[in-house]
Amino acid sequence: MIVKRGSVVSHTVALEWGIGKVTEVNDIRATIQFNDGMIRKITSSHFTSLQPADPASYLPPMEKVPVAKVRAVRAVSAKPKKAKKLEEASV
Numbered sequence: 001m002i003v004k005r006g007s008v009v010s011h012t013v014a015l016e017w018g019i020g021k022v023t024e025v026n027d028i029r030a031t032i033q034f035n036d037g038m039i040r041k042i043t044s045s046h047f048t049s050l051q052p053a054d055p056a057s058y059l060p061p062m063e064k065v066p067v068a069k070v071r072a073v074r075a076v077s078a079k080p081k082k083a084k085k086l087e088e089a090s091v
Helices: 044-049
Strands: 006-012 018-026 029-034 037-041 050-052
Touching: 029 044, 037 044, 044 050
Parallel strands: none
Antiparallel strands: 006 018, 006 050, 018 029, 029 037
């Protein structure tokens, strides 16, 4: 198969990856973003494992919205803090 940027493909050996869209191609490898959300680099020696797929079947992975983490309130210590002693250097 001739792999071009923008092509929609599926990997015949790793069907669990889903359908992928080629984002970058060079002489050594192709970078493909698959439906499972992973970006994979396929070497040119494995291009024979790729087959064309229906462009309508490619669904870009959903963007993950970052969830704001709630921080726990720090417990206030019952002990008073000790004052640090500063030693003056004698010259």
